[in-house]
Amino acid sequence: MIVQLKKGDTLVRVANKYLKTYSQWREIAQINELDIFDDLPVGKNIKIPDREELKKLLDKRQAEILASTQKDVKARLTEIAVSRELRSIAKTLGVDTTKLIKDLDLSPLAKKLPNASNSVDEVWNLANWIL
Known part of the structure; x- marks a missing residue:
């Protein structure tokens, strides 16, 4: 459904009115790419x-976040792995x-993620904690 925003919305x-x-x-x-801090x-x-549809969109977004997080974590671990200190150790x-980095399997992380349809914020908090 498409809704036109009115003054005071x-x-x-x-969300309360339509959902x-x-x-x-x-x-x-998030779906409409609105900045929550702006009017x-x-x-x-x-x-x-x-x-x-909301559940499907959020599940898709959760999968994208997980894939991005895995990529970011592997990149960060690769940076750490090539550090002089770690090479010495x-x-x-x-x-x-x-x-170690090549064989890293982050799939258990996916099982620990909260259901995106319940809270996208929890997914972001987990991703931020990892990084």
């Missing part, structure tokens, strides 16, 4: 997905850091 009011729950206002902002642009048309211990 807030994300909470829009019957105020708690998904952040998801509406809503009066006259702008925004998309209000039904609950099923690895040499002393007889550990191959490049194989």
Whole structure:
């Protein structure tokens, strides 16, 4: 459904009116790429997905976040692995850091992620904690 924003609209009011729950206002902002700190642009048309579509969109977003997080974590670990200090430690211990990074499996992380349809913020908090 497409809704045109009116003067006085807030994300909470829009979520409550069309989704019957105020708690998904952040998801509406995310889907419509709205800055939650700015006033809503009066006259702008925004998309209000039904609950099923919202769940699909958020699940897709969670998968994108996970893939991006895995990429960022591996890149950061690679940076650490090539550091002089770690190479010295690895040499002393007889550990191959490049194989360690190559074989790194972050799939268990996916099992620990909260359900995106419940809270996108929890996913971002977890990603920020990792990085």
